[in-house]
Amino acid sequence: xxxAINNKCGPxxxxxxxxxxxxxxxxxxxxAVEGFEALMDDAFHFDxxxxxxxxxxxxxLNLLRDIPELLEGSVNPNGDGTETLHPFRDFSxxxxxxxxxxxxxxPSLSAPVIGDSREGTTISPIHAEVLAAHYGNxxxxxxxxxxxxxxxxxxxxxxxxxxxxxxKTDGDHNLPLHTEWFPGWHVAVLRGGNASExxxxxxxxxxxxxxxxxxxxxxxxxxxxxxxxxxxxxxxxDPRNAWTKSTLAHNIVTVDGQSQIADGGPAxxxxxxxxxxxxIVQASATVYEQCDRYxxxxxxxxxxxxxxxxxxxxxxxxxxLHQYGFHSNGSLSDLSAEVEPDSQExxxxxxxxxxxxxxxxxxxxxxxxxxxxxxxxxxxxxxxLADAPGWRSDLGNELNRPPVQQIMAERSSEGELCSQxxxxxxxxxxxxxxxxxxxxxxxxxxxxxxxxxARADATDIIVSNPAGGTMSAGPLTMTGRFAFVSxxxxxxxxxxxxxxGTHLGSGDTSLTxxxxxxxxxxxSTHDRTYHLTDIPPxxxxxxxxxxxxxxxxxxxxxxxxxxxxxRDYPATESDxxxxxxxIEFSRER
Numbered sequence: 001x002x003x004a005i006n007n008k009c010g011p012x013x014x015x016x017x018x019x020x021x022x023x024x025x026x027x028x029x030x031x032a033v034e035g036f037e038a039l040m041d042d043a044f045h046f047d048x049x050x051x052x053x054x055x056x057x058x059x060x061l062n063l064l065r066d067i068p069e070l071l072e073g074s075v076n077p078n079g080d081g082t083e084t085l086h087p088f089r090d091f092s093x094x095x096x097x098x099x100x101x102x103x104x105x106x107p108s109l110s111a112p113v114i115g116d117s118r119e120g121t122t123i124s125p126i127h128a129e130v131l132a133a134h135y136g137n138x139x140x141x142x143x144x145x146x147x148x149x150x151x152x153x154x155x156x157x158x159x160x161x162x163x164x165x166x167x168k169t170d171g172d173h174n175l176p177l178h179t180e181w182f183p184g185w186h187v188a189v190l191r192g193g194n195a196s197e198x199x200x201x202x203x204x205x206x207x208x209x210x211x212x213x214x215x216x217x218x219x220x221x222x223x224x225x226x227x228x229x230x231x232x233x234x235x236x237x238d239p240r241n242a243w244t245k246s247t248l249a250h251n252i253v254t255v256d257g258q259s260q261i262a263d264g265g266p267a268x269x270x271x272x273x274x275x276x277x278x279x280i281v282q283a284s285a286t287v288y289e290q291c292d293r294y295x296x297x298x299x300x301x302x303x304x305x306x307x308x309x310x311x312x313x314x315x316x317x318x319x320x321l322h323q324y325g326f327h328s329n330g331s332l333s334d335l336s337a338e339v340e341p342d343s344q345e346x347x348x349x350x351x352x353x354x355x356x357x358x359x360x361x362x363x364x365x366x367x368x369x370x371x372x373x374x375x376x377x378x379x380x381x382x383x384x385l386a387d388a389p390g391w392r393s394d395l396g397n398e399l400n401r402p403p404v405q406q407i408m409a410e411r412s413s414e415g416e417l418c419s420q421x422x423x424x425x426x427x428x429x430x431x432x433x434x435x436x437x438x439x440x441x442x443x444x445x446x447x448x449x450x451x452x453x454a455r456a457d458a459t460d461i462i463v464s465n466p467a468g469g470t471m472s473a474g475p476l477t478m479t480g481r482f483a484f485v486s487x488x489x490x491x492x493x494x495x496x497x498x499x500x501g502t503h504l505g506s507g508d509t510s511l512t513x514x515x516x517x518x519x520x521x522x523x524s525t526h527d528r529t530y531h532l533t534d535i536p537p538x539x540x541x542x543x544x545x546x547x548x549x550x551x552x553x554x555x556x557x558x559x560x561x562x563x564x565x566x567r568d569y570p571a572t573e574s575d576x577x578x579x580x581x582x583i584e585f586s587r588e589r
Contacts (some may be wrong), residue, residue, distance in 0.1 A: 005043075009063075010063035010065070016031040017067055043060050046093065047570075051210070058101065061098065098127050101123050104187075106225075107197055129158050134162075141175075178191065180555060181272050181553055182569075191279075192279070202219060203283065206267075208264065209262065215231070217294070228427050231250060238394045253294070253316050255290065267284060268284050268552075269552050270283055270548075271481060275497030276585070278301045282297040293317035293318065298311070314419075318416060322417055326363075333365065334362075335361070336361045354384050357379065360377045360378065377422045377423065378442065382410040383410070457488065461475075462484050465478070477506075479501055479503045480503070480504065481516065500517055502516055511584070515540075518578070520564075525573045533562070536559060536579060550574055552572060554572075
């Protein structure tokens with residue numbers, strides 16, 4: 001690893017820094033600087049998230065930590081002998097990499113099990129320690145949370161040498177946990193508004209490679225601080241990796257029984273928005289050569305009692321067999337469909353059972369006092385139920401871990417197949433907030449889907465219409481790509497939201513926009529700011545809304561004249577950006 005740039009090379013580059021500083025060898029210092037630069041570029045996306053996985057981000061940061069510490073204040077080997085190095089100031093990606101270990105966390109302060117990561121991995125106090133030591137008091141609260149004690153009462157050897165003795169918190173331990181799309185990592189997290197203390201829903205849009213799995217557009221759902229819909233994680237260098245990294249092992253659609261291709265690239269963000277009591281992400285991917293459409297739309301809806309439910313829509317066109325796969329931690333406690341033993345053999349799966357054609361079904365899992373209902377609403381040709389491996393690490397005590405029950409809802413055809421899978425995923429402790437749900441419109445050719453979800457005190461109608469045309473569903477009419485309406489028991493609209501559209505009407509409520517999106521030419525890009533050729537429309541360029549650029553997107557922080565600044569991360573260079581417009585309505589019940 002001496003000459004390599006990988007997750008093990010950090011100590012070697014730190015040794016070069018120490019050698020160069022102690023023995024006045026500028027070449028060794030230069031080698032350390034170049035190694036640190038290469039690690040930042042190769043191991044971390046521009047938003048600071050690791051190019052491998054959350055687990056390997058932790059490994060990278062631990063092994064490279066000594067490099068900037070040693071280089072800080074040393075003579076710049078590329079200067080005139082009077083310049084000094086300040087890697088904490090000059091390498092903004094390093095700060096973002098440290099912050100990424102926080103931004104991704106679920107409500108239990110655990111990292112999501114995405115790719116080769118282990119369940120239950122919490123933030124290491126050392127990352128918060130480095131942030132507090134080099135970037136100021138804003139991170140003192142994070143440090144206290146991660147070490148489980150006030151800064152004046154606990155600290156490591158690193159704190160002895162680096163912590164400011166005057167470091168203190170203002171009593172505020174708020175963390176930078178937001179509903180957002182990470183623009184370099186291509187992962188979305190929806191946090192559920194007033195349910196954010198116990199809820200996080202992840203859609204993973206990264207590309208396969210290295211320590212990443214064949215699971216582009218996979219999902220994870222944490223509710224009541226319990227990981228329900230889950231990824232199996234990391235089995236280390238073990239033959240069982242053949243299962244844990246496969247597409248079939250994830251909550252995703254598998255096409256023709258094959259895993260996704262290795263060179264499909266990351267998902268492309270198509271929509272992202274936040275409305276009154278809901279959050280939406282839509283992305284597509286090119287991960288099957290036989291498919292010209294492979295896309296997922298996920299909507300997280302907040303309901304009374306700090307509960308949530310998710311609408312999950314998966315669209316696939318191409319291939320002849322589509323399997324919508326889903327499993328939850330814990331065990332299956334109920335299934336509305338009758339299944340019988342099936343002789344089919346699928347690698348790694350056992351106790352396979354099946355049913356005939358179904359017009360929808362509901363499966364219920366139970367885990368650590370939390371239940372989760374998955375209600376698939378479309379017609380399917382067959383349902384498979386199987387025991388899938390439950391182990392989540394290579395440790396010996398995991399070998400006999402009980403299996404998890406996995407469902408695979410199948411649609412098949414002798415020719416090219418076009419499918420839309422729509423499901424309601426509802427986690428709860430006592431009783432589900434969902435009374436019933438049904439499909440109002442299902443047109444695979446236009447990709448239009450409209451669903452009605454009945455709750456005790458309201459009925460929600462959600463429309464996903466990627467083509468953006470005009471359509472009707474129940475009492476709702478709309479022109480646009482996404483709409484949400486919630487009506488109370490008297491039929492009065494209490495919440496409505498239109499994203500990337502021009503009209504939404506229901507009852508006595510009507511929302512209109514002059515356009516659903518605006519494309520703007522970019523004259524230049526600097527750091528987080530786009531300098532635009534024209535001034536964007538003031539009434540449509542709202543802070544908090546999203547823009548699309550290339551295959552990714554950003555939250556808008558501010559707009560001033562012809563300059564637009566995005567939140568938190570360096571802006572992707574492009575000739576154009578596209579603003580997504582939205583309008584909303586809400587009133588007290």
